[in-house]
Amino acid sequence: MEIEDIKTQLLMKSVLQHYQLYPDKQARLCCPFHxxxxxxxxxxxxxxxxxxxxSNCSTHGKSMDVIDFIMHKENLTKHEAIEKAVQLIGGHNTGNQAQQLTKQAVLTKMFSYFKNAVHNSKPAQEYLQSRSLDFKQTEVGYNAGQYHHGTRKDEALIKSCIAVGLLQDSGNKSKTGEAAYNVFGKWCVVFGLKDKDGHIAGLYFRSTLNDKESKHFYLKDRAGLYPAYPKPDTKKLILxxxxxxxxxxxxxPQISAAYSVLSCYGTNGLTDEHIKAIKGLTDLEEVIFFFDGDQAGTAAVKKYGKSLSELLPNTKITAVQTPEGEDINSLAQGHEAEMLIHLLDERAEQKPKSGQVLFSTEKNDEVVISPATPALDCSNPHQIKFTTATAKYYVQGGLKKELDSLKITLAIENPALPYLKSRLKYDLYNDKDVERNTKEAADKLNLRxxxxxxxxxxxxxxxxAERDKQVTKSNENPTGAPAYQMNEESKKKCLDFLNKPGLIQNINALIGKAGVTGEETNRIFLYCIASSYKMNDTLHALVQGSSGSGKTHLIIKIAGLMPPEDVTALTRVTESSFYNYGEYELSHTLLCFEDLDGMKEEALLALRELMSREVLTSSTSIKDESGNIRAAVKTVRGPIASLSATTKGEIYEDNMGRAFLIAVDESKAQTQKIIQYQNDKAAGLTDTGKEKDIKAFLQNCIRLLKPYEVINPYANKIQLPDEAHKIRRLNELYQAFVKQVTLLNQYQRNKDDKGRLIAEKEDLKTACDIMFESILLKVDExxxxxxxxxxxxxxYISGKGKDHEFTRxxxxxxxxxGKTLQHNYMSKLLSLEYIRQSGGHINRGFHYKITHWDDMSALRARLKEQLASQLQNL
Structure with missing residues (x-):
């Protein structure tokens, strides 16, 4: 055997495997020679x-072929290495086995050549693109038929290609007088067929010229499977x-990750090699036929379904309902990948009903496949499509989620008369209604x-089934937002932050950098309240302020620091809307009400119940299967956390008792801070990108918090001011806020033997500092x-003397x-007798005097000292 023949037939990969050497993904390995x-x-x-x-290697500076490698590995002479190489090609096998190894080497080398050729061939790339195939993802080659002449001419290679059928002697002579050859599979894309060991055992060619007579064909003595033998642990196999x-x-990816894929070689191409490979899959649970949607494809599934059901009695055999006249590749060209995934999913969800089987051998010993159950096309949720052999159906407007009725608007089309449709409203739970409408549609469309x-x-x-799926999905993910996936790097940064001392102060600093200007105490107060939505004991805030004071802006900014999938912001609430949510749709969500003033009493009542009892129950009427009206109870469950803004806090007495009262800062100093921020932003001096990064970071921190039970060993050591209105509820709110501060610090707090977080003195002090102004508002009239x-x-008046009379x-x-806002304030102060009318005339304006000079600064100092003293004595 000539040396060139040896190099052609013996691959470096085979030599390395012989010596049990396996390169890494970059084709590198530790050198065996040093x-x-x-x-x-x-x-x-x-x-x-x-x-x-x-440089320490004895072979350094030398490029080794297979013979050189054998020579260095076994310390042989050149002649001995050649003999060893011949043995590796033929060994002690029979002539046929040696011939097979030679063929494998040639096909491997040529397929490698074909794969490289794709990168240099625009026609090949254009063809693959037209078939929705990415040559960078798919192991595919291209045969331009140029590898056997010119500068590439290699007599040894030509002989090998003739032997395996890639070249055929045409019997003619070229212009140079040399033999001319016909190229097998010229101008074709090439796919490799692999044997059990993953070696190239055959080649499949598909013409890029779309010649009907030679559209696709196999190399002679076809062997191997595409894309390869299925993995031994395969559970679901698509044919x-x-x-x-x-x-x-x-x-x-969604298909290749969940299924193994194996190609047959046409409708008559389930070969013995396929059967043998499938039989070897000991973990196989299901074989899925995904053939063309034509008569030949259906017949092939019938034929092979019988064979496999008898061969694999414990394996489920199913078939995908491919649309008529389509195949997998044509569907990929005209639709998104979701179409193919949907077809597979529908197959998976179709379970035979009682007495219905996919395959049976009881009729003339032939396989009978019951027609595949037609599937819903829900790609457009507002027009659900359903097609059968009889008619086409369109559910206009989609599905409602009420479980006690199924009313739809249904358009029916006769496929033979596509211009004629029947459009009727159906109550699918009313048999008489269905029967009457169906008869009317049948008469109009000339159908049975x-x-x-x-x-x-x-x-x-x-x-x-589709409605149940939607309801389940809605309950599991009420917002409809995709589940958030946090990468490990982001998670590590958040955990490092949550473990640092002074967490509440650090969070407050970040809130300021996220674009919340001033309001240092209010903003961290609201952040703590908002974050409670994840916990078992949720909190609520009612933010008071005059029109234009920025109260709505403040709560929206704080809500924006929570994970968006858990936040619902509402500008308008109808009287009964809370009762129409799904049972768990509001559970553990943060609700933001941008203006509570427009909410009617019925809606406020529902909100109060969600805040206090964490559940809404309403009696409603439904129609049962017999068409009778009966009573039923609808339930909506919490808990919820809430942030609300209002200009009229005093009218929400019941809500105020359930929530923390927070007054926005309307001082001149705060106004100047806001104006400065607005000006800096308009001038481009604000780093909005950094603000977004901080916002995302704080959202991730909240995502890492878990609901724990909290115990406060100092709960009975703090007494709130007796002057506070509704002291019982205020004390309950304070204890709940201490719990929330502890929960925010959960990565720094100890647990007892029952897994409960233990509040520390620092948590009580932080809670008092943050909610002091809210406590003061509870004391204040x-x-x-x-x-x-x-x-x-x-x-203003004290500067002119306490007896000074003033006008509006x-x-x-x-x-x-403004006049309107002042009028509201003056009316309230007059009714509460803090001021009185002291003179003047309706036409010339009234005069007023302050009658009640309360000292809030003294009260503030006294309450602060009282709480500080208790905290000091803990």
Whole structure:
């Protein structure tokens, strides 16, 4: 055997495997010719050579072919290495086995050549693109028929290609007088067929010229499977009709990850090699036929279904309902990948009903496949499609989620008369209504009423299943947002932050950097309250302020620091809307009400119940299966956390008792901070990208919090002021807030033997500091915005003397306030007798005097000292 024949037939990969050497993914390995801790030997499969880059190696500077490698590995002479190489090609096997090894080497080398050729061939790339195949993802080659002449001419290679059938002597002479050859599979894309060991055992060619007579063909003595033998642990195996269909499915990660794919070689191409490979799959649970949607494909499934059901009695055999006239690759060209996934999913969900089987051998000993159950096409949720052999059906407007009825608008089309449709409203739970409408549609469309009624009965079952799926999905993920996946790097950063001391202060600093200007105490207070939505004991805040004070802006900013999938912001709430949510749709969500003033009493009542009892129950009427009206109870469950904004806090007495009262800062200093921020942002001086990053970071921190039970060993050591209104509920709110501060610090807190977090003194102090102003508002007779106005009035009047009489216009000019807002404040102060009318005339304006000079600063200092003293004594 000539040396060139040896190099052609013996692959470097085979030599390395003989010596049990296995390169890594970069084709590198530790050199066997010297001590090597890091891979220094590079294998070049394209040239079938190897090279060691280490200067300590005896082979350094030399490129080794297979003979050189054997010579160095076994310390042989050149002649001995050649003899060893011949043995590796033929060994002690029979002539046929040696011939088979030779064929494998040639096919492997040529397929490698064909794969490289794709990168340089625009026609091949354009063809693959037209078939929705990505040559960078798919192992595919291209045969331009140029490898056997010119500068590429290699007599040894020509002989090998003739032997395996890639070249045929045409019997003619070329212009140079040399033999001319016909190229097998010229201008074709090429796919490799592999044996059990993963070696190339055959080649499949598909013409890029779309010549009908030679569209696709196999190399002689076909052997091997595409894309390869299924993995031994395969549980679900998809059989396709054609190789190009299998290649299409392999490009879809959702399919290739969940299924093994194996191509048959046409409708008559389930070979003995296929059967043998399938029988060897000991873990196989299901074989799925995904053949073309034509008569030949259906017949092939019938034929092979019988064979496999008898061969694998414990394996489920199913078939995908491919649309008529379509195949996998044509579907991929005209639709998104979700179409193929949907077809597979529908197959998976179709369970035989009682007495219905997919395969039976009881009729003339032939396989009978019951027609595949038609599937719903829900790609457009507002127009669900359903097609049978009888008619086409369109559910206009989609499905409603009420479980006690199934009313739809149904359009029915006769496929033979596509211009004629029947459009009727159906109550699918009313048999008489269905029967009457079906008869009317059948008469109009010239179809059999009994067949239509059978279809609609099946459609009812499928719509019920689809509705149940939607309801379940809605309960599991009420917002409809995709589940958030946090990467490990982000998770580590958040955990490091949550483990650092002074967490609450650090969070407050980040909130400021996220674009919440000023309001240092209010913003961290609201953040703590908002974050409670994940916990068992949720909190609520009612933010008070005059119109334009920024109260709505504040709660929206804070809500934006929570994971968006758990937040629902509402600008309008109808009277009964809370009762119409799914049972768990509001559970553990944060609700934001941008303006509570517009909410009607019925809606406020529902909100109060969700806040207090964490559940809404309503009695409603439904129609049972017999058409009778009966009572039923609808339930909506919490818990919820909430942030609400209002200008009229005093009218929400019941809600105020259940929530923390927070008054926005309407001082001149806060106004200046906001104006400065607005100006900086307009001037481009604000780093909005950094604000977004901080916002995302804080959202991730919340995602890592878990609901724990909290015990507060100091709970009975703190007494709130007796002057506070509704002291019982205020004390309950305070204890709940201490729990929430502890939960935010959960990565720094100890647990008892029952897994409960233990609150520390620091948590109580932090809670008192943050909610002190809210406690003060509970003590104060005036609400937050009214108190700020009255303090401004007192400050102005005290400078002129306590007996100074003032007018409304005088105060408006001094305080720069609108007439309507001032009127509201003055009316409240008059009714509460903090001021009185002291003179004047309706036409010339009234005069007023302050009658009640309360000292809020003294009260504030006294309450602060009282709480501080208790905290000091813990």
């Amino acid at each position: 001590e090597d801790k890091t891979p220094s030997l590079q294998v070049y499969y394209k040239t079938q050579t190897a090279y060691c880059f280490s 396709t009709e054609a190789i190009i269909d299998a290649a299409t499915l392999l490009q879809i 009423a009994d067949l239509l009624q059978t279809d609609i009965s099946l459609l009812t079952d499928l719509l019920e 005036l609400d937050g915005s009214l108190r700020q106005y009255f303090e401004q009035v007192k400050s 216009i005088e105060l408006r000019q001094q305080l720069k306030m």
